[in-house]
Amino acid sequence: MGTDGDEPGSAHELLELRIHGVLNTPNYEMLETTPQRVKTIRGDQLAGFSTYRFPAPVDAPTDRRVEAYAWGRLSRFTGIPSLGRIGDALVKLLWFALAPYGLANTAYWSRRQIGTGETPRTEDAADGGHRWIARTISTGRGAGTMRLYGLLLSLLFVTTAATVALDMIGRQCFATATSAVGAGVELSCPGARLMLSPLAAWGPGTRDALLLGMPLLALAAVVVLPMLGRTRYLTGPARPGRVPPDQGAAVQPGGPLLAQRDLWLVGSGMGRLRRLHAGAALAWLAAILAFDHADGWRQDAGAADWAGIVWPVAAGLAVLLTVGGCGWIIKPQAQVAGDVPRRHVVYLVVCAGLLAAVLAAGIADPGTARGARSGASAAVVVMLALALTLVALLVNAESAARSEKMGPSAVASEDERKYLGWNGRGPFILGSLAAGFALLLSFAVVLGAGWVLRGPKPPVVYVLQGAGFLLFLLAAVIWLALRQAAIHRRERARRDDEIAAIRKDLLRQAGHWTTGPMITHSAEEIHHARRQAALLRRMETFIGWIGWAVFIGICGGLLALFLFLGQDRTTSGGAWSVVRGLWDAGLWAGMIAVAALYLLSRGSDSRPLGLLWDLMCFLPTQAHPFGPSCYAERVVPELADRIVDWFAEDHQDPAGAAEPEERGLVVSAHSMGIVLAVCALFQLPSRGLVEEDRDRIGLLSYGCQLRRYFARFFPGVCGADELSLVPAGRPSPTAQDPWPPTLAGEIAEEPDPGPAVVQPGSLGSLLGPRWLNLYRSTDPLGFPVRYRGGDGTMDCEAASYQEQAYQFLPATHGDYLESTSYEWGFSEVRRRLR
Secondary structure (H helix, E strand, O other), X not given: OOOXXXXXXXXXXXXXXXXXXXXXXXXXXXOOOOHHHEEEEEEOOOOEEEEEOOOOOOOOOOOOEEEEEEOHHHHHOOOXXXXXXXXXXXXXXXXXXXXXXXXXXXXXXXXXXXXOOOOOOHHHHHHOOHHHHHHHHOOOOOHHHHHHHHHHHHHHHHHHHHHHHHHHHHHHHOOOOOOOOOHHHHHHOHHHHHHHHHHHHOOHHHHHHHHOHHHHHHHHHHHHHHHHHOOOOOOOOOOOOOOOHHHOOOOOOOOOHHHOHHHHOOOOOHHHHHHHHHHHHHHHHHHHHHHHHHHHHOOOOOXXXXXXXXXXXXXXXXXXXXXXXXXXXXXOOOOOOOOOOHHHHHHHHHHHHHHHHHHHHHHHOOOOOOOOOHHHHHHHHHHHHHHHHHHHHHHHHHHHHHHOXXXXXXXXXXXXXXXXXXXXXXXXXXXXXXXXXXXHHHHHHHHHHXXXXXXXXOOHHHHHHHHHHHHHHHHHHHHHHHXXXXXXXXXXXXXXXXXXXXXXXHHHHHOOOOOHHHHHHHHHHHHHHHHHHHHHHOHHHHHHHHHHHHHHHHHHHHHHHHHOOOOOOOOOOOHHHHHHHHHHHHHHHHHHHHHHHHHOOOOOOOOOOHHXXXXXXXXXXXXOOOOOOOOXXXXXXXXXXXXHHHHHOOOEOOOOOEOOOOOEEEEEEEOHHHHHHHHHHHHOHHHOOOHHHHOOEEEEEEOOOHHHHHHHHOHHHHOHHHHOEOOOOOOOOOOOOOOOOOHHHHHHHOOOOOOOOOOOOOHHHHHOOOEEEEEOOOOOOOOOOOEOOOOOXXXXXXXXXXXXXXXXXXXXXXXXXXXXXXXXXXXXXXHHOO
């Protein structure tokens, strides 16, 4: 792209690097200008750095160079832009199928312990320590259990597809088939008569082979789609002046995980996991089909002579291969570039070969009888395994939270679990949500298939799971609604006093800009915005309750399955009719929820619920290879390289004499951009940037969730000690605001954290006092950081209204750049640079 010498601001010694957050602010809005006045200087259509086009706008800063880094399309872009509207809709539906896998990956990183603490081995030096970091992130307490849980989610996916294809279509639609082509289809599945009529003339084995293409195509889609969405960052040859990477320490034993240079390398272990998941899914499909044949062979006099031996043997082999994959995946699956996982390839080939052999035997078998719906039995087994694994995750999380200490900087307390998200049960809660999302999609697929086919009845396991899922989920929602109503009633008693205090604060900030009644109305708007922010901050409590409700619903559905086992369900009365009614309501609720999620993601190039994807794709994929790809694998190295290049560029005059410049850089980051910026700052020592240059880097953050959310939900990656923050307690489930809305309220309510302790290698040792944070009480996602690396003056409250708006409007999670607090904050950070 050439040099920056002809770009506006290139001669300045200070760079202001702005990074957007979950709002996905366009680059021209970050630069506060129009799209025509902006140009991209580094990057591509997915992510890149932009600055002002020459000549710069008259209102552009003249005392510094300003660049904007946009990364939002990395996490939300579908990767297939040429499919048209219909193709784009199908791709979005497939992204829904990946949501449980992304939640499973998030649950993996929410564990308290990442790695086993082992030091690098001698042989790890050959690849720069990459093998050590790959091994570290794939181990630790609960790592194997989470990988097993991810595999069970894959088996549930293919089981649902096989149930629709082999049971609802292959078994029920053709149950009354005669020698006349299409007769059975016309009687059993009138909704798909034209499509399925040609298959009625085929033998059952051949028909099963053709119908099995549906789950195989679905499996291929979830394997391929994340690979298409993966964005790699492969740096080219070093630019002039860039610090050689070997000058930094690639591995820092005992240092924070975020400081390890190879943490963000693409796809560590995913090749092995992908083969294990695909192989186990193929073996499971073979087991479903083989058991169906083995059960039907006993009642079929026309079956082949060899059927009594082949089908039980094939079913046993398929089950062994599936169980073998489940046992194998518990072990660490670390993989580095250049590794060829031969054993995993062999496993995949053997599983695929067994499935092909089962299909060939089914075509050759002249028997027509089928067993007692093996797809339903497979669903029971998978759901039971999911429930048991969730119990293991809960026990593991409880044990980890009780036995491990928070670190030397933690507040002394008898119960340190309050400094962890959901009291240290993050893997269990997030894993339960992953199962709930997977079951929701499964119910929607089964209901949709029954509605289209108009005839087949879903397996009873889906009936009971749908009833239990809806019943306990409704109970949780009703309980949360009642609790919120009680909180609202208590709020009304203090409403007038709060509005009077807000009015006084507005007059202090802005003076008498209008009449008294209008100022009171403005104070009421601010009060309403605060209540909305408090409601959104209560989402942690809501999600915790929903996670428990999903788990209890799964267990309740399985218990009901055993209670109704063997009973006559053909009668219209009794408890079964009530259960069936709940199931119908639950399935329709699932369909409506999926449709609503789709309508919320109607953007032409965005994945459904972009905010959800921004959070799920932040950390490298480790628990499930089919999850959405990690955008930070590009963002963090790209940001780190830009920072290194800023200090490493040679600026020489025409005579060749170096100018005595000391460059500085202020990272201005919002919301999720703060997390990415902090991750990039941790990478600078390992990339060779010397301490003298690092001392000239500052951070201005606004809308920050590091202390309240990330440090509590991901304690093994970015805990309070690593970020040099005062540990944050749990949100209050009954208070008017879950957390005090101002810094003064936090300090008054929370215990004294004691003397500041900044650990070596932590963010405090990297930034020192050069971090200032802006927050406001009306921002539902922005909080004080209570940073330990400075002198206690790191948090500044911004105005709770939009200062540049035409009319009075409350300010929430955005509009920080236009505030006067931003200009003051930037000047203060600039002053603190050495």
